[in-house]
Amino acid sequence: MWTKNEDKRKRTNYSVAFKMQVVEEVENGLISAEGARKLYGIPGKDSIPSWIEKYGINNKINKAVYIMTNAEELELVALRKENKRLKKALDDSHVHVLAWESLVEIAEAELHVDLKKKFGLQLAEKLKEKLTQSD
Template identity: 35%
Template sequence: MKPNVRLLRKSRQYSVEFKKQIVADFESGEFSINQLSKLHGIANQVIYRWIYKFSTFNEKGFRVVEMKDSSNKKMQELESKNKELEAALGRKQIQLDYLEKMIELAKSELDIDIKKNYSTPQSTGSGKTKKK
């Protein structure tokens, strides 16, 4: 027989500062309710309760409704920005490959060493030379 064991209910206590920080993150638009819930492992209902309690914008009698379209729109904007940056990076990489190929061709066909070697001494140029 199994001993009479009761399951203990685990509950977490959060500080007021933490709750206010979560509400501030939501109000700043940086995070959505779902993102905060997943990030901190807190139920959506708890975060809504904190918003009703600690929000600076919330008035009594009004309900906070987060539009899913706004978070989807934000995600689409970030994805388009990401694609734009990847395309710019691709163009720069093509330009870099082209310039390196030109340097290689200048060295092999024209015997011009465009790249500086670190081991070669620096030329004196047109400056005055010291007499020995």
């Protein structure tokens, strides 16, 4: 029969420096992850792969820091403002297009002419007829 103490595994906390040393050895090809686990007596099979993910070279590359100069920062602010202005202008143009499309639909319904296809003499004649009828 198992008791609580027998079922519990011993948990070892390794220092960050030790983890980084093991990761460096594995990444440099000096030893395999399984070999390092056996050499250093690390019981968990997932420990070293998780250390590689956390402390490995790929993780360091993804966390590169870029320092901007004042000129670059000012340019970024200006570009963000321009981007915001252009987005607003685009939204406004969409509203204008919808308004014109609505106007064309209403005019087509009133004049019984397909304005999208027949724009010119027929439209002028229909408008003239409509104006004379309303008088």
